[in-house]
Amino acid sequence: MQPQIDVWKRQTMNCPDCGGRRVLYTGEAIGDEGTVAVFWAFLYDHPGAPEVFIDATFGTWSIEGYTADHETFGARTGAVEGQSRPASTLVTGAEMAPDDPRFGVKLDRDRALTHPRLTEFWAVNDAILHIDKITRLLSGRPRRRRWLPRR
C-alpha cells in the first residue's frame, strides 16, 4: 500500500551542525483508513552531501492527546559509501527531538528491524522521498538558481 502524503507545513530553520539552513516538512501519511503516521522530514543541503532524516510516528492520531500506542521510526537517506545512489538506513526515531509523549516509543534500529510495521514505515518513507523538492535535493540537481543572469 502506497500512502498519500499530505504536507501541512514547510519551514526553514537553523542547521544545528553548520549554522546554515535546514528545511523541515511536517505532515501526515494517509492510508485507506485514515492517518497512518505523522511525519517530520528534515532536509540538509550540505555541499555534495544532501541528506534527509525522516521520523514517522505510527499509532492512533484520531483521538486528541491519545499517545499510548505511538511508536516512532526514523531513517536517514543520503549518500552511502560504495553506492552510486542515495539509500535509506534505519536510525533511532526522533532521536534528536525533545522528549514528547506524542513520539511514544522511539524505536532504535534493532527494534525497528523486527517490528511488524517496518514495511509500512518504508512505504511512508518512500512516499515522503517522492515529494518533488526532496527528490530534487537528493538527486543533487541545483535548486536555487532557476534563472541565468541577464547580460
Ligand SMILES: [Zn+2]
Ligand atoms: Zn548544516
